[in-house]
Amino acid sequence: MDIERKHAELIDLFVKQAAVLDGPALAGLVLEATSHPSLFAFSEILSVPTLAKLEGTLYSSSLDVLRLFAYGTWSDYKCNAGSLPALSPDQVRKLKQLSVLTLAETNKVLPYDQLMQELDVSNVRELEDFLINECMYAGIVRGKLDQLSRCFEVQFAAGRDLRPEQLNNMIQTLGNWLDTSDGLLHLIQDKIKWADTMSEATKKHCKEIEDRVEEVKKSLKKLNTLSRQTWTYEATRRCSLNMEE
Incomplete structure (x- = not known):
């Protein structure tokens, strides 16, 4: 930031x-x-x-x-060098950095051969030094150099300026993203409402079960008390009969 x-x-x-x-x-x-x-x-x-x-x-x-x-890119400059002023070393480096960003816009795996051709780099060592020192250290890209597969795997790349003719497409893309986000937000809100409803229903069901359990406990307690009273009465009656005999 x-x-x-x-x-x-x-x-x-x-x-x-x-x-x-x-x-x-x-x-x-x-x-x-x-x-x-x-x-x-x-x-x-x-x-x-x-x-x-x-x-x-x-x-x-x-x-x-x-x-x-x-x-533009370094390739664009080479194609129009006759009508453009000569660039300083700093400008050349900057334009090549921007060229890497342009390539990273459309492909997250950049083959070394493509990069060397686009940047006018003669060998892999020079290319990797450029990617590390002039691109990654500058903070405009992050990625992994894969020497075995001879490619640069882009994890992050800074955005470039949009051409005027790209604005309508960008606006449409952002509009589509906004519509998708709104749809997702409504879906999430519906899920939250459903979850709240289910939660209330679950709470109500649990309360009903607890009430029923309490009723059963009370019934059992009354039954237990009644059983004891009956047993006491029966025991007393039998004792009285025995004494009479």
């Missing part, structure tokens, strides 16, 4: 700075944001109105770079 709070504070800082900058200063801010070791979400910065003003200017490539870091 502390990491999330710091990340939110960092985004807020860049958003506030972007809102009052323009031209080369704004391009410099984009470079700083996309190189920052603790920043992995960029859509809020991208939505600042001043960024849109870079479109069609000398600094429009900075806007393209910010879009790349918000939604």
Whole structure:
């Protein structure tokens, strides 16, 4: 939770700075944001109105770079490297980290061969070092390195920025989840009511049994008393008869 709070504070800082900058200063801010070791979400910065003003200017490539870091991968950069500025080592590392997050969105078991191809890594040692030092230590993913099966088993991965065209699908997914949650909540409430009803019925039944037991005890006690009285009377009568004889 502390990491999330710091990340939110960092985004807020860049958003506030972007809102009052323009031209080369704004391009410099984009470079700083996309190189920052603790920043992995960029859509809020991208939505600042001043960024849109870079479109069609000398600094429009900075806007393209910010879009790349918000939604793209290292493979996307390689495919469009001719129209994008060269990236610094920090930016390259960041974009490769984001690429791992993108792969983890759709598959929780990532083969080493796929990762090496996507990240331009030449050997397993280099790949595992990257996953450990640049991804797991950074807190953006957790998982298990399976050298025998040559794969990375993802247990947790931070979410990436949603593309605008993904929003409707996300809203629908959340709506479906909400409907399912409401249905489950109603089912639980019905089960609770049923359990309460059964509990009351059980209590009532137990009370009826206890009352019946008490009645039987009283009846037995009366019967026992009556039996003793009868036995005493019979014994007295017999004694009297014996004395008369």
